[in-house]
Amino acid sequence: FLPHHRPLFLQNKLQNKALFAKNVAFSKYHGLGNDFILINNLESGTPPLTPEESSRLCDRNFGIGADGVIFASKSEKDGFDLKMTIYNSDGTEPEMCGNGIRTLAQFLVDESAKEGDMPTLPFTYNIETLAGPILPKVEASREIEVDMGYPIFTAAEIPTTLDANFQDGGVVDQDIDVNGKTFKCSLVSMGNPHCVVFTSGPEIVSDAELMDWGSVLESHPAFPANTNVEFVAVQSDTHVTMKVYERGAGPTLACGTGACALVIAAVRSGRIPHARDGVRVTLPGGDLVIQWGGEGEKVYMTGPAVLSFKGSVEV
Numbered sequence: 001f002l003p004h005h006r007p008l009f010l011q012n013k014l015q016n017k018a019l020f021a022k023n024v025a026f027s028k029y030h031g032l033g034n035d036f037i038l039i040n041n042l043e044s045g046t047p048p049l050t051p052e053e054s055s056r057l058c059d060r061n062f063g064i065g066a067d068g069v070i071f072a073s074k075s076e077k078d079g080f081d082l083k084m085t086i087y088n089s090d091g092t093e094p095e096m097c098g099n100g101i102r103t104l105a106q107f108l109v110d111e112s113a114k115e116g117d118m119p120t121l122p123f124t125y126n127i128e129t130l131a132g133p134i135l136p137k138v139e140a141s142r143e144i145e146v147d148m149g150y151p152i153f154t155a156a157e158i159p160t161t162l163d164a165n166f167q168d169g170g171v172v173d174q175d176i177d178v179n180g181k182t183f184k185c186s187l188v189s190m191g192n193p194h195c196v197v198f199t200s201g202p203e204i205v206s207d208a209e210l211m212d213w214g215s216v217l218e219s220h221p222a223f224p225a226n227t228n229v230e231f232v233a234v235q236s237d238t239h240v241t242m243k244v245y246e247r248g249a250g251p252t253l254a255c256g257t258g259a260c261a262l263v264i265a266a267v268r269s270g271r272i273p274h275a276r277d278g279v280r281v282t283l284p285g286g287d288l289v290i291q292w293g294g295e296g297e298k299v300y301m302t303g304p305a306v307l308s309f310k311g312s313v314e315v
């Protein structure tokens with residue numbers, strides 16, 4: 001017998017493959033092209049896939065392809081509807097994901113509708129995350145407004161080893177030198193860390209610069225937990241453009257927590273007067289609106305979440 005004439009179970013054994021693979025149902029959603037594999041795990045508090053298995057599913061050549069995998073899991077804590085667990089495409093676990101939580105909310109509405117139990121819209125979920133409670137509200141228009149909680153500024157909590165240079169212990173326009181180039185970095189945590197770099201004019205960085213500079217800053221020693229990196233050009237008092245290099249995922253088409261962080265950084269550094277009426281953020285995949293009333297206030301993010309396709313996969 002040639003190997004391909006052998007019974008399948010023998011071939012699997014010879015290739016050292018598991019004979020009893022897990023079959024997992026999934027739905028693929030995106031928020032402005034920031035795409036996620038969503039898995040219904042509401043019966044359990046523990047994700048059914050390991051970070052390594054999740055990372056393999058995210059591979060765009062050998063898997064489904066995505067920027068991350070999100071599990072809708074059971075929360076063990078009082079007051080929450082559910083818990084979100086997310087793995088980046090490299091298998092690392094971030095504290096939060098803005099586009100991801102919008103796709104999760106839309107997924108929950110769609111799963112309920114499938115069971116004939118569609119919630120009356122607008123409907124708000126109270127979701128446990130590693131960044132605390134996050135509340136996405138699905139509107140009848142299908143836009144989703146998310147209460148993203150309070151931004152964090154203190155250097156120790158970002159976390160960063162850069163010296164604080166702002167009155168509240170934060171870091172605003174602080175220099176980081178990389179290969180002879182100086183970046184002025186403003187740091188904001190939305191539960192996950194963001195390093196915001198403003199360009200001097202309305203032009204945004206090229207894709208090659210995003211790759212070169214983003215990857216170096218992401219894992220710069222100033223950031224012990226690594227960081228997401230946003231390059232931002234201010235267009236007007238109410239409109240900014242950005243490109244993002246995400247921690248654990250590289251360049252993506254959008255980043256919701258990043259959009260919140262950069263609007264806050266733009267206000268704190270005096271580049272825009274305020275964001276209390278909302279600021280439009282143009283990301284490579286489309287627009288988000290970010291609203292922040294100023295120090296001591298919560299941040300709100302509004303944008304879409306769209307189903308791409310559904311299926312099941314053997315892991």
Ligand SMILES: N[C@@H](CCC[C@H](N)C(=O)O)C(=O)O
Binds near residue numbers: 088093097098228257
């Ligand atoms: N794309 C996300 C952020 C996902 C997590 C991030 N890569 C991290 O490691 O912090 C968003 O929309 O916020």
